[in-house]
Amino acid sequence: MFAYAEPAELIDAMSSAARAESAAIARRLEAVAALFRSRKCDYAEAGFLHTDVYEAVAAEVSAAQNISRSRAGYQVEMAVSLYTRLPKVAEAFARGDIDLRMVQIVLARTKNVEDDVIGGLDKAIAPKLSRWMRLSKNDLRDRVDLWVADFDPAAVRVPPEAKxxxxxxxxxxxxxxxxxxxxxxxxxxxxxxxxxxxxxxxxxxxxxxxxxxxxxxxxxxxxxxxxxxxxxxxxxxxxxxxxRESAAQVVIHILAEQATVDGDGDKAGYLPGFGVLPAEEVRAAAKTAKLKPVRLPGAEPEKGYRPSAGLKDFLQWRDLTCRFPGCDAPVERCDVDHTTRWPFGVTHASGLKHYCRTHHVIKTFLTGVYGWRDEQRRDGTVVLTAPTGHVYTTEPLGGLLFPTLATPTAPLPDVEVPEDDPDKAAMMPRRRTREQERRARIARERRQRIEINAERERQHQAWLAATYEPPPF
Known part of the structure; x- marks a missing residue:
């Protein structure tokens, strides 16, 4: 594209691309913020009184952008804060006057500013930000802190203790x-x-x-x-x-093909949490390891709600992670979910998969017109339909790495499932929502800053008193 471009043209292209990049990110965050406002109204009207809107919207963002839950959650928080508290800064961002780095620092340093003050601060600093683009991270942080101190002294961020x-x-x-x-x-x-x-x-x-x-x-x-x-x-x-001393009882699990263990193949193994393990590492571990074959499940469903140890073992190796789009939480931190809710859905590999606790709660309690629907295929593939009607498909990671684990299991019988209890979503279990946690953190940090400022003033007054000399008469 730039094979014959002049240096001046390259500089212009570079500058234009940087502004366009900032504008594109601003547009994405604006869409996230608008989705949050829409869902907040939707859930209130539907009576989902205890739903954490941040988590629910993060689930949609995670699936749409194919990113992890934590990245999606951070994006939702950033978008909501930017477009509800700092609209003038958002306008500068959308014009390409400032970049994402500046937006993140401004958001971080103004988190504790009271809602009745933030509007004035936003209008004051937004016109100056383009001139601060050249500043380093620390200099920019200090510059924003000076303005925060002028508008709301208790809102200046308190540095965390080293510990x-x-x-x-x-x-x-x-x-x-x-x-x-x-x-x-x-x-x-x-x-x-x-x-x-x-x-x-x-x-x-x-x-x-x-x-x-x-x-x-x-x-x-x-x-x-x-x-x-x-x-x-x-x-x-x-x-x-x-x-030489013997080892204590520490257990790690490695998934590998029998041919690799026997030395007849060189397909890499898999160490949960760390990814692929070269064949020679698999064979070295196998010399002193207890070998346990992963058995494919039988055709008949199990009778209880909880899967047996053998079935749970298969499900863990087949899935390896949460099956929600974009989520990579390991199965050790996930729940086993009945795709068709119990007791109508049977306990069988064709109808079970893993969701992390957050996505399990969302799938189970956020139902109806604004909820998620999922279906499962016999090879472990999960098809989820979002509240917007968008469809996302996830395949089990273990089945992708080791196709034997994706062998289709037995078909399940057709069952009639009654409509969900309309009050179920309103009872969605929560400790504290992100908004409640945010307000609690801000209140705690503001109290710390007020105490710090009061102590500084006390020390200053003590110094004045100690150095004061009365005028001679």
Whole structure:
């Protein structure tokens, strides 16, 4: 496209594309905000009194954009906040004057501003934002905070304490490997560091691994409840061999074809939460693992509401994740859902699948004209119809990776299902809605800021009193 373009044309194209990108994102968020307003009215009229509108709209956004529930939920919160509290900032965004980075920072720093004040702040800062585009994240944050302090001093965000930011993540990396790391309490980190060093030192000096490799392997031993490593020097009289301790009872599950385990095939396995596992890693794990075949379910439905251990095992490996469009919550955090509600739907693989708790609640309680409908095929494919009539199809991840798990199971009998209880949606179980949680957080943080400001003023007055010298007479 730009093979023969002049530099000036490239600069113009770049600038135009950046503005168009911002305008397109603004239009998407405006549509999300409008959907939220519409659904809020719809659910109120239908009597869905305890429905969390944020979660319900996030489900539609997740399916429409094929994104996760958390990303969809963040998008709904951002869109609603932008178009209800900062319409002037939204206009600048739609014109392409500012980008998404600026919008996110402005939204974050103005979260605690009272509703009766936010309009004036919006009008004051919106014309200035285009000139602030060049500022770094920290400088932009400080600039917005100054304006927030002028309009609503109690609304200036309170920095979280360092201890509240601690975390430890274990996430997949390249096939067969994972990243582990985070921010720990200093004493805990020191203890962990010493523990890794102690375990790494249990091999002899001829072990071929580097010190970093040994520390990484020591982390694995720690996870298994072991206090020593197996030395890889290869010597029969290795002095470290006598130090070897057995592992504690730690269980991980790996899904693989029998041919891979036997060495007759090289199809990768699957480690839940970490993705594909190379064939050689599967065979290495199989040497000391307990092997358990995944059995296909029988033709006859089970009698109880809860599936048997064998059927649940099959369903977990077939699905691997929540079956709602865009949701990747692992089955360990999901409920088994009867596609045709119990007791009319039978307990059988052809009519069972996994939904995370949020999507299970939405499917079960948000019914009728504004609700979701789902149907299930014998190979585990789920077809969902959204309140708007849009249709989304999801296939089981385990069945995609290992086609045997997608073998069609037995057909189910046709049954008559009575209409849902019209009051069921109104009793949708909730702890607190996102709006209630948002207001509680804002109130808590405003109290903290008021206390901080009062203490600063007290210290300032004390300093004035200590340094005051009366005039001579």
């Amino acid at each position: 509240d930011n601690r975390y430890f993540d274990v996430t997949p990396d390249v096939p067969g490997m994972a990243f582990a790391g985070g921010l720990l309490n200093a004493r805990d980190a020191a203890a962990l560091d010493q523990r890794l060093e102690a375990i790494a030192a249990t091999v002899c000096s001829n072990d071929p691994r580097s010190h970093n490799n040994l520390r990484a392997d020591a982390a694995g031993a720690l996870g298994r409840g072991e206090s020593t490593l197996t030395c890889e020097c290869g010597a029969e009289d290795c002095p470290a061999a006598v130090l």
